[in-house]
Amino acid sequence: xxxxxxxxxxxxxxxxxxxxxxxxxxxxxxxxxxxxxxxxxxxxxxxxxxxxxxxxxxxxxxxxxxxxxxxxxxxxxxxxxxxxxxxxxxxxxxxxxxxxxxxxxxxxxxxxxxxxxxxxxxxxxxxxxxxxxxxxxxxxxxxxxxxxxxxxxxxxxxxxxxxxxxxxxxxxxxxxxxxxxxxxxxxxxxxxxxxxxxxxxxxxxxxxxxxxxxxxxxxxxxxxxxxxxxxxxxxxxxxxxxxxxxxxxxxxxxxxxxxxxxxxxxxxxxxxxxxxxxxxxxxxxxxxxxxxxxxxxxxxxxxxxxxxxxxxxxxxxxxxxxxxxxxxxxxxxxxxxxxxxxxxxxxxxxxxxxxxxxxxxxxxxxxxxxxxxxxxxxxxxxxxxxxxxxxxxxxxxxxxxxxxxxxxxxxxxxxxxxxxxxxxxxxxxxxxxxxxxxxxxxxxxxxxxxxxxxxxxxxxxxxxxxxxxxxxxxxxxxxxxxxxxxxxxxxxxxxxxxxxxxxxxxxxxxxxxxxxxxxxxxxxxxxxxxxxxxxxxxxxxxxxxxxxxxxxxxxxxxxxxxxxxxxxxxxxxxxxxxxxxxxxxxxxxxxxxxxxxxxxxxxxxxxxxxxxxxxxxxxxxxxxxxxxxxxxxxxxxxxxxxxxxxxxxxxxxxxxxxxxxxxxxxxxxxxxxxxxxxxxxxxxxxxxxxxxxxxxxxxxxxxxxxxxxxxxxxxxxxxxxxxxxxxxxxxxxxxxxxxxxxxxxxxxxxxxxxxxxxxxxxxxxxxxxxxxxxxxxxxxxxxxxxxxxxxxxxxxxxxxxxxxxxxxx
Numbered sequence: 001x002x003x004x005x006x007x008x009x010x011x012x013x014x015x016x017x018x019x020x021x022x023x024x025x026x027x028x029x030x031x032x033x034x035x036x037x038x039x040x041x042x043x044x045x046x047x048x049x050x051x052x053x054x055x056x057x058x059x060x061x062x063x064x065x066x067x068x069x070x071x072x073x074x075x076x077x078x079x080x081x082x083x084x085x086x087x088x089x090x091x092x093x094x095x096x097x098x099x100x101x102x103x104x105x106x107x108x109x110x111x112x113x114x115x116x117x118x119x120x121x122x123x124x125x126x127x128x129x130x131x132x133x134x135x136x137x138x139x140x141x142x143x144x145x146x147x148x149x150x151x152x153x154x155x156x157x158x159x160x161x162x163x164x165x166x167x168x169x170x171x172x173x174x175x176x177x178x179x180x181x182x183x184x185x186x187x188x189x190x191x192x193x194x195x196x197x198x199x200x201x202x203x204x205x206x207x208x209x210x211x212x213x214x215x216x217x218x219x220x221x222x223x224x225x226x227x228x229x230x231x232x233x234x235x236x237x238x239x240x241x242x243x244x245x246x247x248x249x250x251x252x253x254x255x256x257x258x259x260x261x262x263x264x265x266x267x268x269x270x271x272x273x274x275x276x277x278x279x280x281x282x283x284x285x286x287x288x289x290x291x292x293x294x295x296x297x298x299x300x301x302x303x304x305x306x307x308x309x310x311x312x313x314x315x316x317x318x319x320x321x322x323x324x325x326x327x328x329x330x331x332x333x334x335x336x337x338x339x340x341x342x343x344x345x346x347x348x349x350x351x352x353x354x355x356x357x358x359x360x361x362x363x364x365x366x367x368x369x370x371x372x373x374x375x376x377x378x379x380x381x382x383x384x385x386x387x388x389x390x391x392x393x394x395x396x397x398x399x400x401x402x403x404x405x406x407x408x409x410x411x412x413x414x415x416x417x418x419x420x421x422x423x424x425x426x427x428x429x430x431x432x433x434x435x436x437x438x439x440x441x442x443x444x445x446x447x448x449x450x451x452x453x454x455x456x457x458x459x460x461x462x463x464x465x466x467x468x469x470x471x472x473x474x475x476x477x478x479x480x481x482x483x484x485x486x487x488x489x490x491x492x493x494x495x496x497x498x499x500x501x502x503x504x505x506x507x508x509x510x511x512x513x514x515x516x517x518x519x520x521x522x523x524x525x526x527x528x529x530x531x532x533x534x535x536x537x538x539x540x541x542x543x544x545x546x547x548x549x550x551x552x553x554x555x556x557x558x559x560x561x562x563x564x565x566x567x568x569x570x571x572x573x574x575x576x577x578x579x580x581x582x583x584x585x586x587x588x589x590x591x592x593x594x595x596x597x598x599x600x601x602x603x604x605x606x607x608x609x610x611x612x613x614x615x616x617x618x619x620x621x622x623x624x625x626x627x628x629x630x631x632x633x634x635x636x637x638x639x640x641x642x643x644x645x646x647x648x649x650x651x652x653x654x655x656x657x658x659x660x661x662x663x664x665x666x667x668x669x670x671x672x673x674x675x676x677x678x679x680x681x682x683x684x685x686x687x688x689x690x691x692x693x694x695x696x697x698x699x700x701x702x703x704x705x706x707x708x709x710x711x712x713x714x715x716x717x718x719x720x721x722x723x724x725x726x727x728x729x730x731x732x733x734x735x736x737x738x739x740x741x742x743x744x745x746x747x748x749x750x751x752x753x754x755x756x757x758x759x760x761x762x763x764x765x766x767x768x769x770x771x772x773x774x775x776x777x778x779x780x781x782x783x784x785x786x787x788x789x790x791x792x793x794x795x796x797x798x799x800x801x802x803x804x805x806x807x808x809x
Contacts, residue, residue: 093110168200201234268303479512726761
């Protein structure tokens with residue numbers, strides 16, 4: 001039963017929060033609104049759970065346990081299928097296996113059930129592991145049943161676009177071990193194997209399957225399967241070849257083309273989706289394709305772009321909109337051309353197209369909330385759909401829920417995005433949509449990830465060392481306390497944490513400085529049925545590095561646990577980097593040295609033994625800047641490792657490794673910490689010349705007729721350029737060289753109208769000019785430099801007033 005405010009939220013036509021806040025009901029207690037909405041969610045949730053528990057108790061107490069037969073097992077599985085209880089189905093089959101009454105048909109029924117129901121990654125991974133594990137307890141007749149394996153391979157296809165793609169690879173490897181491919185005659189099995197190779201991007205595997213089945217009687221179906229497999233591997237020439245062969249034998253049917261269109265659409269390939277839609281419409285005008293797949297292609301293209309931006313800009317704490325937004329703008333223009341008349345037509349669009357449009361707009365909002373505010377999606381969801389009698393379904397609500405939880409539009413001190421999420425949950429409950437599931441809590445926990453203004457450092461957190469440098473006390477953002485209530489609601493509903501909810505909650509706790517709660521959740525990990533694998537350890541080390549005390553504990557307690565539970569060959573490069581970040585936070589030179597040595601050893605081992613591209617992509621090459629950067633950064637940042645830093649720099653130079661931005665910054669930091677002014681000036685000159693060699697940007701001399709001639713970088717300037725200029729000016733201030741300081745500033749002013757030197761440096765310039773009584777220079781500074789300084793605040797304005805008072809009195 002929802003409380004009155006919950007019902008008011010749901011009954012309101014447009015469900016806008018602002019009018020409700022202005023009403024008399026909550027005018028005196030506005031701050032309680034989110035809490036009441038959360039309580040509405042809690043009441044609805046607990047009421048449903050209590051009903052289920054009561055029903056279970058009644059059934060248990062009144063019905064005697066019947067004898068287990070094969071027919072009763074199928075009836076039980078059918079009941080679990082109707083309720084979506086996958087864990088109960090898995091437990092039933094496992095019990096039947098222990099009793100020795102499990103048959104191949106029973107496993108086939110379970111696998112088919114997993115394929116038919118919405119994708120539950122953990123459940124599917126559990127069953128997949130039964131089949132590829134070397135210590136499997138499956139009966140031999142099940143392991144060698146080709147029909148069961150064909151269904152298992154289809155189940156494995158679902159792992160293709162997820163972080164568990166290794167499960168598909170393991171299933172394929174196990175399948176090829178069990179069945180002799182030289183004598184395998186099952187054509188359907190060959191086609192499924194070919195599709196699996198396509199999903200894993202193994203072109204050679206697709207070609208091998210095609211070569212093994214080159215007989216004329218098999219060409220027809222194999223060409224169709226090969227067509228889709230080559231499309232999955234982006235072998236576009238091979239796709240054209242297969243199309244031509246199908247045309248030659250008269251088998252290029254509309255159904256085949258629609259499958260190809262679907263394949264390219266879900267890969268986000270707009271050009272080829274459009275190309276084959278035109279081909280299908282030309283060859284088969286009676287079964288013409290509509291706009292849906294083109295809409296999906298645009299949506300997936302934007303989704304792929306967003307994923308890449310999250311890994312690069314998002315992980316570095318930056319907003320997701322790229323500096324060069326040409327590709328983003330072109331995609332949006334194409335989308336605008338495609339959809340400009342959709343909502344003006346007399347015939348309303350269907351629910352599928354509505355959902356694709358909603359998803360595109362919410363993803364675009366995540367990248368650029370100014371150009372794509374959530375109000376655009378709200379207009380479709382709350383206005384267009386109701387006015388055209390289009391009832392939002394589960395997917396519609398889920399899209400809006402995810403959109404609000406990832407939005408960066410609401411930079412208020414209150415957690416507005418959680419408020420918005422709770423409103424959507426209230427609507428879902430009134431609409432009779434089940435909210436007792438992990439996806440709902442995924443979004444609610446994600447909405448609780450702390451942010452400060454427009455600083456969303458932890459939304460896509462990977463490593464502390466990737467974020468902007470800042471004091472550790474500035475790592476902590478205000479945490480919305482409702483996160484604890486949301487967790488309680490979830491656990492009271494007997495929904496244990498999965499990996500996503502657990503890691504997201506841990507991110508909330510670490511970013512919010514709740515270290516005791518953070519440690520408590522980690523200790524209780526196994527009570528939720530989760531195994532502490534390498535990924536979870538990496539997350540814990542990365543989050544622990546946000547606090548020095550927590551980092552020290554992680555390197556003493558958590559690392560010991562990992563060494564005991566995880567083989568060394570399962571620890572990846574990112575986990576080592578996270579441990580180094582902990583060493584930096586806690587200032588642990590001995591532990592850092594051990595990890596650096598282990599990283600060098602493991603990189604050599606990986607490149608000596610592993611050959612698959614997916615494995616090698618997870619590790620840097622020995623002579624690459626990506627390999628040296630974390631080692632150098634840790635050596636520079638930890639007291640007592642100065643000698644190690646010198647060795648790494650000498651090794652870099654002896655191997656002629658090209659510096660990337662991180663290495664330039666680390667070397668500059670080392671010289672600054674060593675107070676090596678001459679070294680900084682030499683590095684500044686070296687950096688200026690490297691810009692010329694790489695980018696063709698010819699430096700300009702600061703002084704042409706006066707010695708020494710200083711080469712100065714030309715505009716436009718990156719953040720790294722400005723960092724070098726800032727530190728270089730600081731060395732001149734330390735040397736009391738006021739004339740050269742102002743010569744550098746004049747050159748800089750001639751180059752750009754946007755100057756990003758630090759407030760500390762500006763104060764130093766003013767102090768030195770006053771000390772040298774350079775009144776004319778102060779006047780020039782006030783008139784020419786201060787108007788160009790970025791991010792001016794109250795302190796800057798106060799300083800300018802002080803300068804004007806001295807210079808113009």
